[in-house]
Amino acid sequence: xxxxxxxxxxxxxxxxxxxxxxxxxxxxxxxxxxxxxxxxxxxxxxxxxxxxxxxxxxxxxxxxxxxxxxxxxxxxxxxxxxxxxxxxxxxxxxxxxxxxxxxxxxxxxxxxxxxxxxxxxxxxxx
Amino acid sequence: xxxxxxxxxxxxxxxxxxxxxxxxxxxxxxxxxxxxxxxxxxxxxxxxxxxxxxxxxxxxxxxxxxxxxxxxxxxxxxxxxxxxxxxxxxxxxxxxxxxxxxxxxxxxxxxxxxxxxxxxxxxxxxxxxxxx
Numbered sequence: 126x127x128x129x130x131x132x133x134x135x136x137x138x139x140x141x142x143x144x145x146x147x148x149x150x151x152x153x154x155x156x157x158x159x160x161x162x163x164x165x166x167x168x169x170x171x172x173x174x175x176x177x178x179x180x181x182x183x184x185x186x187x188x189x190x191x192x193x194x195x196x197x198x199x200x201x202x203x204x205x206x207x208x209x210x211x212x213x214x215x216x217x218x219x220x221x222x223x224x225x226x227x228x229x230x231x232x233x234x235x236x237x238x239x240x241x242x243x244x245x246x247x248x249x250x251x
Numbered sequence: 252x253x254x255x256x257x258x259x260x261x262x263x264x265x266x267x268x269x270x271x272x273x274x275x276x277x278x279x280x281x282x283x284x285x286x287x288x289x290x291x292x293x294x295x296x297x298x299x300x301x302x303x304x305x306x307x308x309x310x311x312x313x314x315x316x317x318x319x320x321x322x323x324x325x326x327x328x329x330x331x332x333x334x335x336x337x338x339x340x341x342x343x344x345x346x347x348x349x350x351x352x353x354x355x356x357x358x359x360x361x362x363x364x365x366x367x368x369x370x371x372x373x374x375x376x377x378x379x380x381x382x383x
Contacts, residue, residue: 140324140325140328141324145328146332147329147332148332149332152332152337152340153336153337153340153348153351154274154278154293154355155274155278155295155296157266157272157274159269159272160362164366176316176317179308181271182266182272182304182307183304183308183319184325184329185304187323187325187327187329187330192336193297193298193300195334195338196294199337199341202294202297203287206281207296209252210281210296211259211299212302213259214273214277214303216263217261217263217267218303220263220267221263221268223267224267224268225267231367233268234268234269234366234367237265237268238363241357241363244353245356245360248349248352249349249353251349
C-alpha cells in the first residue's frame, strides 16, 4: 500500500526533520523520541497508526543508542539501575506489542496519560 | 526496588503500545524509586530504552509493521540532534531540566488524550490499537 521507494526530496527532508527533532528530544529529556516520531509520521508521511508506532520503535534503537553513547561520555549512565528498570520493561514490551495487535487500547492510553500528569506534578513538587 | 521493577514493566507495556521508548516512565521511576538526580535518570533511561526498542522492533517486524527503510533513515538522521540534545541537557541545571521534563509529560499526556478520543470511536473497523 505504501510506496517505500518514494525518495522525493520533500519526503527525505521530512524524514530528516523528524529524525533531528526526535534526536534532540531524546538527548534533552532521556526519552526515545517516539512521542515526536509517531504523530509526525502520521501527519507528514501518511502512516497508519500501527506502522507509525512500529517504525518509531525501530528508529528509537538508533536514537537511544547515539544519545546513550554521548551521555556515557559525560559519565551519567548507571548500568545497574538501567538493568533494574530495563529488564522488566522487556517483558512489558512483549505484552504491549501483542496487546496492540488485538485489542482496543483506549483505556490503557488514558490511564497512561493520568500517570504522566501525576508524575509531572510529583516531579515539580519535589 | 519493587517500585522500579513495576514501573519498568509498565514502561515496556506503553513502549509496545505507543511506539515510544518508555522514557517518560523510566525517568520519573529512576528519580522516585532509585533516587537518581535528573541528569543521571535521563542518561540511564536512554540505556534502558535500547533493549526495549530492540525487542519491540523485532516483534513489530514479525507482524510486518516496520518500514525498515524509513526507520533506518530516521535513526541515522537523528545523530546530530541526539548529540545536541545531550549536550544541551548537560549544560542545563537539574532543577530546570526536571521542570522542563514535567512540562513534556503534561504535553505528551494531552496529546495522548486528544489522539485517543479522536481516533478510537471513528475507526471501529481498523480495530486493535488504532485507538492509540
